[in-house]
Ligand SMILES: C=C1C[C@]23C[C@@]1(O)CC[C@H]2[C@@]12CCC[C@@](C)(C(=O)O1)[C@H]2[C@@H]3C(=O)O
């Protein structure tokens with residue numbers, strides 16, 4: 391039986407395989423059938439689909455509230471992001487991931503860093519590797535862009551800057567819809583900012599690439615996870631792959647809708663809403679023919695802001711179930727406990743009717759069985 395350390399080294403050595411040139415699925419990327427089962431067949435039979443909300447609808451607040459409670463995810467249209475920006479950002483993402491591996495590695499994320507090129511951060515919690523590459527941007531992408539395109543990095547930086555600005559504006563608007571749906575006014579949030587635009591809010595941009603895969607039914611693009619955000623705004627290219635877990639219905643596909651953006655409830659919104667809006671477990675599957683891209687805007691509170699259940703949502707009958715955390719503290723919990731991060735900040739162990747995403751874990755990765763600690767693979771039965 392190999393030791394945990396040598397397995398970790400194996401993973402590390404496999405880390406930068408060039409997925410774009412592989413003709414067969416290496417064993418290290420082959421996930422078990424069980425992990426793929428329970429997929430969309432059930433949901434498509436039931437004809438359930440993730441709500442699509444027109445942000446210009448007069449009842450947008452109520453629609454958003456209902457979608458947060460019943461799904462934890464929705465798509466938005468008429469969101470005001472300039473036409474064509476989605477295609478321009480996709481062009482940049484495509485050009486980044488099409489670079490030769492040696493070039494991409496110049497912008498590699500350092501082991502303890504946040505920004506840069508690399509495999510999914512959550513890879514260390516899984517036995518198998520994921521069929522994807524990522525590039526994370528926090529703050530300015532300039533230094534990494536220079537490494538990637540020494541003679542032509544400005545276009546990338548300009549488009550990222552424009553996308554970031556537009557996302558921040560949209561995120562502020564969605565914040566108001568969500569807060570409105572919870573009955574929260576501006577007086578009740580310290581960090582709304584003087585222009586009511588959440589100017590100090592922090593965010594990360596995650597660019598994801600899922601190359602065509604020689605054996606897509608055995609591969610996993612991005613394993614099931616929840617985001618450690620208030621919410622995430624996701625643009626997906628015109629190839630399906632995103633799935634969300636919906637209670638007893640199992641995995642439901644979130645099909646790309648032209649110009650629509652997907653909004654995922656994140657863990658911090660679950661904390662703020664005292665468990666009313668639960669973060670959504672989601673994953674990305676891969677495709678045999680098409681290269682899939684996605685751009686996630688991971689939206690969170692300002693640095694140092696304490697996130698805890700909103701006082702208005704608390705009463706003797708509904709005591710706070712989470713302690714207060716900053717985003718940075720929560721990300722540390724996530725890095726340590728992954729699926730169990732929410733329960734690690736829970737102060738009230740069991741509330742009837744409330745389940746954290748991790749409570750749905752029903753089978754521990756057998757390789758991890760004899761290891762103490764939080765290493766668990768989500769295997770969700772139908
Ligand atoms: C702010 C962040 C959220 C994130 C970790 C990060 O520091 C930057 C990347 C984010 C991301 C994107 C892909 C899925 C995810 C779980 C991951 O591994 O990296 C999220 C992280 C998260 O939400 O916890």
Ligand SMILES: O=C(O)CCC(=O)C(=O)O
Pocket residue numbers: 596598612617624626631632672673674683684686
């Ligand atoms: O590619 C996708 O559809 C999902 C990406 C995602 O979940 C993430 O970046 O957090």
Ligand SMILES: [Fe+2]
Pocket residue numbers: 615616617622672686
């Ligand atoms: Fe995600």
